[in-house]
Amino acid sequence: MAVLRPAGEFDTSYAYDMATIRRRWQWAVLFAFLAALYLLPLYASQGLVALVNRIAIAIIAVQGLNLLTGYTGQISLGQAAFMTTGGYISALLVNRLDWPFYFSLPAAALGAGVIGLLFGLPSLRVKGFYLAMATLAAQFIIPWFVRNAYKDILNGAQGINVRAPVLFGLEFNNPQRYLYLSLTVLVVTTIVAHNIARSRLGRAFVAIRDHDLAAELLGIDLFRYKLQAFFLAAVYAGLAGALAAHQIRHLNSETFNLIDSVTFLGMLVIGGLGSSLGPILGAIVVELLIEGATLIGPFFISVFPATAAGAVQALRPLFFGTTLMLFLIFEPRGLAHRWQIFKAAWRLRPFSY
Amino acid sequence: MNWQLLPQMIATGLLAGGPLALMALGLVLIFKSSYIFNFAHGQLLLLGALITWWLAVPRGLPLWLAILLALVGVAGLGLLIERLALRPMTGQPLLSIILMTLGLGQVLHGLALLLFGGAQRNFPQLFAVANPYRITLPFLINGNPAVIILKQNLVWSFIIAILGVIVIGAFFRFTHTGLAMRGASEDHELAQSIGLRIHRIFGLSWALAGVVATVSGVLLATSSGLDLSLSVTVLAAFPVVLLGGLESIPGTVVGGLLVGLSQGLVSASKVQLVRNAAEIMPYIVLLLVLLIRPEGLFGQKRIERI
Numbered sequence: 001m002a003v004l005r006p007a008g009e010f011d012t013s014y015a016y017d018m019a020t021i022r023r024r025w026q027w028a029v030l031f032a033f034l035a036a037l038y039l040l041p042l043y044a045s046q047g048l049v050a051l052v053n054r055i056a057i058a059i060i061a062v063q064g065l066n067l068l069t070g071y072t073g074q075i076s077l078g079q080a081a082f083m084t085t086g087g088y089i090s091a092l093l094v095n096r097l098d099w100p101f102y103f104s105l106p107a108a109a110l111g112a113g114v115i116g117l118l119f120g121l122p123s124l125r126v127k128g129f130y131l132a133m134a135t136l137a138a139q140f141i142i143p144w145f146v147r148n149a150y151k152d153i154l155n156g157a158q159g160i161n162v163r164a165p166v167l168f169g170l171e172f173n174n175p176q177r178y179l180y181l182s183l184t185v186l187v188v189t190t191i192v193a194h195n196i197a198r199s200r201l202g203r204a205f206v207a208i209r210d211h212d213l214a215a216e217l218l219g220i221d222l223f224r225y226k227l228q229a230f231f232l233a234a235v236y237a238g239l240a241g242a243l244a245a246h247q248i249r250h251l252n253s254e255t256f257n258l259i260d261s262v263t264f265l266g267m268l269v270i271g272g273l274g275s276s277l278g279p280i281l282g283a284i285v286v287e288l289l290i291e292g293a294t295l296i297g298p299f300f301i302s303v304f305p306a307t308a309a310g311a312v313q314a315l316r317p318l319f320f321g322t323t324l325m326l327f328l329i330f331e332p333r334g335l336a337h338r339w340q341i342f343k344a345a346w347r348l349r350p351f352s353y
Numbered sequence: 354m355n356w357q358l359l360p361q362m363i364a365t366g367l368l369a370g371g372p373l374a375l376m377a378l379g380l381v382l383i384f385k386s387s388y389i390f391n392f393a394h395g396q397l398l399l400l401g402a403l404i405t406w407w408l409a410v411p412r413g414l415p416l417w418l419a420i421l422l423a424l425v426g427v428a429g430l431g432l433l434i435e436r437l438a439l440r441p442m443t444g445q446p447l448l449s450i451i452l453m454t455l456g457l458g459q460v461l462h463g464l465a466l467l468l469f470g471g472a473q474r475n476f477p478q479l480f481a482v483a484n485p486y487r488i489t490l491p492f493l494i495n496g497n498p499a500v501i502i503l504k505q506n507l508v509w510s511f512i513i514a515i516l517g518v519i520v521i522g523a524f525f526r527f528t529h530t531g532l533a534m535r536g537a538s539e540d541h542e543l544a545q546s547i548g549l550r551i552h553r554i555f556g557l558s559w560a561l562a563g564v565v566a567t568v569s570g571v572l573l574a575t576s577s578g579l580d581l582s583l584s585v586t587v588l589a590a591f592p593v594v595l596l597g598g599l600e601s602i603p604g605t606v607v608g609g610l611l612v613g614l615s616q617g618l619v620s621a622s623k624v625q626l627v628r629n630a631a632e633i634m635p636y637i638v639l640l641l642v643l644l645i646r647p648e649g650l651f652g653q654k655r656i657e658r659i
Binding site for chain 2: 069073075121122125126128129130132133134136137140141144147148149258259262265266269273311313314315316317318319320321322324325328329332
């Protein structure tokens with residue numbers, strides 16, 4: 001779809017043409033929204049703040065997945081395994097070596113990225129189903145390693161307790177305080193992801209997604225760019241995993257599991273592949289769905305007592321799976337695409353085209 | 354290596370390969386006819402076992418009737434899935450189809466949990482549990498005669514699984530419908546243009562996959578009990594499919610036996626860490642296959658053109 005600009009607005013400079021946020025009122029709306037988010041602890045309940053935390057962490061993981069799956073077209077079922085990697089690295093550095101959080105977080109990102117590179121290696125030879133399987137292998141091998149290797153440090157299947165991060169003398173030990181941390185990381189990572197996508201790197205990614213052989217003939221180094229995409233996705237997963245681990249304060253091999261990886265892919269599709277708005281919308285919708293299932297659960301049990309205690313756990317995959325399937329059938333380009341259509345319609349109003 | 358245990362572990366590993374092959378068969382069936390890799394096979398298998406259990410235990414039907422009804426039920430479910438979920442996806446990109454089967458798996462998982470609950474259940478025994486088969490090998494290890502003990506239910510599961518693979522393989526090879534399925538998998542449009550009703554063929558292969566899933570679900574439930582984690586067992590069959598080749602029915606048997614054998618060999622190790630690696634052995638095999646020979650042992654190598 002061509003970019004529709006309102007009448008009377010002219011691109012007088014290159015910078016203005018490329019700007020993501022173009023008008024002054026858009027900046028104002030953005031800052032008002034961010035301010036409302038940052039001030040959330042002042043007026044919202046603890047439950048809502050915790051939910052926003054979860055959404056923020058999910059968005060970070062899905063932004064990374066979007067770079068790999070949405071832009072580069074490589075399917076990954078291993079995002080949760082890289083979160084486990086990042087979570088353990090940061091937790092151990094803080095717990096054992098007393099590293100400050102602002103060092104352990106980048107270390108977690110980098111460590112997860114390196115592991116991501118390792119499991120991205122098969123992508124050079126295989127794609128599609130085969131690649132999904134290769135990343136699925138990560139989803140089994142990494143948790144197995146955590147359960148069985150170095151039991152004195154990793155503490156096997158029981159997992160480890162994680163300290164709350166301390167930054168500049170402030171301990172982030174409740175959801176309200178943690179919100180500042182996760183929101184800040186979220187804002188930075190989203191800006192970075194958005195700009196990677198429209199840089200030289202992002203254009204190479206898109207070329208590989210659209211036709212990898214053709215991209216190679218154009219001189220795009222598949223080896224380099226595919227591995228970079230895997231690295232970036234795992235870095236984002238590492239950040240998200242570290243943030244989640246320090247928030248939950250406990251970590252074991254099943255904290256982030258295969259279902260989470262599938263959920264991230266679902267968020268990406270529901271939000272819209274290949275747009276930095278997609279992961280945000282998708283993560284919000286899916287987390288709200290899961291939250292809704294948790295709320296409806298007790299009511300559901302009172303109406304159908306036969307289903308008993310499993311109902312809440314049953315409703316989550318049911319809601320999520322149904323939504324994912326409906327989106328795949330009726331709007332495979334996701335909510336971000338819907339939003340584009342809506343914006344275009346608004347600009348053309350009262351004409352239909 | 355624990356030589357004393359080695360023959361036993363090899364035998365158990367090979368026997369475990371039978372059910373693995375049967376699970377892989379369900380995946381290959383759908384892949385062969387419609388070029389879809391079904392990530393929801395595990396949940397299909399779980400539902401088959403749960404329906405059998407529900408008919409046989411709370412309803413009190415005889416076991417053979419329960420299995421028969423479950424076979425019909427899950428075959429119907431397969432048809433329904435093809436019609437409602439996969440047919441709209443015809444011609445969609447691979448990622449969408451993969452996600453469709455993943456989403457389908459979530460829905461089926463939720464349904465299973467909602468309808469049957471998550472409790473661990475005792476599945477009625479198909480085969481006698483007592484007096485396992487004892488085979489004395491004709492050589493000595495450390496001065497003792499080597500004896501292999503084989504549980505009856507494992508042996509019979511293995512035999513049924515291998516029989517199932519042979520029957521389905523013969524169906525593909527010798528029947529008219531099987532030929533039509535093979536034709537449809539080659540090229541959907543070409544198959545349509547010579548008058549094959551490919552949607553009916555896809556539906557049939559999903560129904561068949563439902564039947565195979567139920568059989569393997571029942572076999573697994575008799576040997577390892579029945580709870581929701583049964584669906585995860587199928588993930589160990591993915592490496593089998595890749596090792597054998599995505600299009601190959603004999604490949605499922607060879608792949609199943611090799612993966613089972615690799616697990617058995619690792620279990621015979623003396624080092625605790627290596628022994629524990631038995632559970633991830635399939636995935637290590639998978640990574641090796643992907644790196645060395647991505648098309649598998651008997652799969653077709655696809656050449657891409659621009």
